[in-house]
Amino acid sequence: xxxxxxxxxxxxxxxxxxVRAARRRSGTGEWLYRSxxxxxxxxxxxxxxxxxxxxxxxxxxxxxxxxxxxAFTDIVREGYKGESLLSHIGTSMRxxxxxxxxxxxTAVPLGILCGRFRWLRAVFDPFVEFYRPLPxxxxxxxxxxxxxxxxxxxxxxxxxxxxxxxFITAVFSVQRLSADRINGAKSLGAxxxxxxxxxxxxxxxxxLLTGLRTAVGVxxxxxxxxxxxxxxxxxxxxxxxxxxxxRSDIMYLGIIVMALIAVAIDxxxxxxxxxxxxxxxx
Amino acid sequence: MESIGHEKSANKKIERGGESxxxxxxxxxxxxxxxxxxxxxxxxxxxxEALHRIDLEIAPGEFVAVLGPSGCGKTSLLNVIAGYIRPxxxxxxxxxxxxxxxxxxxxVVFQQPNLFPWLSLARNIEFGLRMxxxxxxxxxxxxxxxxxxxxxxxxxxxxxxxxxxGMKQRAAIARTLAAEPEIVLLDEPFSALDALTRENxxxxxxxxxxxxxxxxxxxxxxxxxxxxxxxRLIVMHPGPGRIVEDLSNPxxxxxxxxxxxxxxxxxxxxxxxxxxxxxHAG
Numbered sequence: 001x002x003x004x005x006x007x008x009x010x011x012x013x014x015x016x017x018x019v020r021a022a023r024r025r026s027g028t029g030e031w032l033y034r035s036x037x038x039x040x041x042x043x044x045x046x047x048x049x050x051x052x053x054x055x056x057x058x059x060x061x062x063x064x065x066x067x068x069x070x071a072f073t074d075i076v077r078e079g080y081k082g083e084s085l086l087s088h089i090g091t092s093m094r095x096x097x098x099x100x101x102x103x104x105x106t107a108v109p110l111g112i113l114c115g116r117f118r119w120l121r122a123v124f125d126p127f128v129e130f131y132r133p134l135p136x137x138x139x140x141x142x143x144x145x146x147x148x149x150x151x152x153x154x155x156x157x158x159x160x161x162x163x164x165x166x167f168i169t170a171v172f173s174v175q176r177l178s179a180d181r182i183n184g185a186k187s188l189g190a191x192x193x194x195x196x197x198x199x200x201x202x203x204x205x206x207x208l209l210t211g212l213r214t215a216v217g218v219x220x221x222x223x224x225x226x227x228x229x230x231x232x233x234x235x236x237x238x239x240x241x242x243x244x245x246x247r248s249d250i251m252y253l254g255i256i257v258m259a260l261i262a263v264a265i266d267x268x269x270x271x272x273x274x275x276x277x278x279x280x281x282x
Numbered sequence: 283m284e285s286i287g288h289e290k291s292a293n294k295k296i297e298r299g300g301e302s303x304x305x306x307x308x309x310x311x312x313x314x315x316x317x318x319x320x321x322x323x324x325x326x327x328x329x330x331e332a333l334h335r336i337d338l339e340i341a342p343g344e345f346v347a348v349l350g351p352s353g354c355g356k357t358s359l360l361n362v363i364a365g366y367i368r369p370x371x372x373x374x375x376x377x378x379x380x381x382x383x384x385x386x387x388x389x390v391v392f393q394q395p396n397l398f399p400w401l402s403l404a405r406n407i408e409f410g411l412r413m414x415x416x417x418x419x420x421x422x423x424x425x426x427x428x429x430x431x432x433x434x435x436x437x438x439x440x441x442x443x444x445x446x447x448g449m450k451q452r453a454a455i456a457r458t459l460a461a462e463p464e465i466v467l468l469d470e471p472f473s474a475l476d477a478l479t480r481e482n483x484x485x486x487x488x489x490x491x492x493x494x495x496x497x498x499x500x501x502x503x504x505x506x507x508x509x510x511x512x513x514r515l516i517v518m519h520p521g522p523g524r525i526v527e528d529l530s531n532p533x534x535x536x537x538x539x540x541x542x543x544x545x546x547x548x549x550x551x552x553x554x555x556x557x558x559x560x561x562h563a564g
């Protein structure tokens with residue numbers, strides 16, 4: 001009897017675990033997860049509002065949400081130091097995407113070739129491995145020395161930051177391609193550049209986009225830092241400049257804007273990955 | 283057993299007779315010709331011989347089934363014929379020309395469908411024609427023809443991951459045939475399919491062979507499959523891989539699968555073949 005009962009309850013709890021696992025995968029679990037996140041964000045926001053409304057903290061350290069919002073509307077209307085907010089964002093984005101585009105069209109073909117030909121990889125590997133672990137700001141000083149506080153030095157800095165992750169992704173994904181994939185394509189008549197354009201590139205595109213996500217992370221962080229070190233425009237510069245005048249409302253605003261842009265870029269790339277590789281489970 | 287042994291040597295004689303016939307010199311230009319193919323590789327300790335002095339001639343229109351225990355070198359032999367592996371000795375001649383690298387003259391169907399996951403079924407089938415720069419109209423017509431032949435017309439726009447294993451393997455065969463190869467090599471193409479789908483695919487393959495008259499080189503570990511489909515049976519043994527039996531299939535084209543299977547000769551031949559395949563172990 002007792003044993004029966006124990007076995008029954010064990011079966012029951014196993015069933016519960018299965019149900020719980022199923023729920024986690026299903027819509028209700030996802031909904032719960034999101035509402036917890038939303039609730040916590042709302043709570044922190046309320047706390048922020050409460051702390052500044054009761055003046056528990058010097059507004060210099062923590063301006064009220066209303067002050068940040070006012071700074072936002074003010075900058076949207078008047079701009080910051082003669083340039084509109086959108087143009088500051090545009091400047092930053094132009095630097096970022098120019099560098100990412102340049103890195104993609106150079107690192108990917110080079111990486112693919114290095115993945116196919118060992119001797120070519122032997123040529124490029126020492127240089128990539130030398131500069132890859134360096135913090136980009138370490139050689140930024142050199143770039144400024146050569147190109148001044150221009151967009152050229154910044155784009156080049158971001159380009160170098162994005163190049164390494166894309167290059168390495170391309171090399172390794174080409175090396176991981178199955179022999180059957182390449183052999184099969186050759187037996188269907190793919191040869192020379194056609195093999196690269198119609199088979200190898202589309203084969204590694206999902207991995208390349210994942211590499212691009214990493215590259216965006218690296219170069220975005222570098223961008224903000226670079227704009228803080230030496231620039232006269234851009235969102236990063238705006239935050240640094242505001243700090244010189246103790247305009248913490250603008251600093252908070254700038255940080256929030258930068259975070260939202262980063263999240264948006266990441267979302268777009270993730271959507272792109274799902275679009276181009278529907279056969280991979282995400 | 284004894285009687286079939288005699289029959290086998292009789293068949294060999296018939297083949298040799300055909301070779302030395304009046305039109306032999308013209309006919310031997312076409313098809314596959316292997317001369318003393320040897321293949322050895324370094325396994326870390328010693329030179330290992332995977333293939334030992336293989337001589338083989340396959341005429342156009344022949345349907346050759348290659349049987350043998352695992353490790354007998356049948357896949358190595360296929361890889362050599364396809365041009366994927368360079369033999370350590372000997373030569374491969376296809377239609378009178380030496381064949382050292384994969385091209386669209388020799389089509390290959392793999393154990394796994396090996397389709398391009400980013401292309402729809404129709405685009406997969408079209409691939410070989412695109413590599414040959416065929417005009418769009420011709421490509422569309424050929425794709426429609428092969429989709430129809432394989433019963434895939436309603437799935438042409440779908441991606442491979444949305445299809446069943448049988449459909450994918452049919453699409454893979456269609457893709458290989460659409461590239462217009464002279465010779466088709468198949469490496470256990472139905473071994474990953476369930477029994478029902480496999481039987482279906484076998485009759486498909488026989489139909490295709492009857493319609494196109496292509497030269498088929500078919501690796502299988504399924505004796506029934508070989509007896510039902512092939513016009514010629516080859517048995518290989520390992521250590522090192524070599525051909526130990528080479529006979530024409532007396533049952534070839536003698537009726538439907540059911541009729542062939544129900545004959546007394548079928549059972550005898552089947553038993554004898556299984557004995558020959560397993561014999562090396564003793």
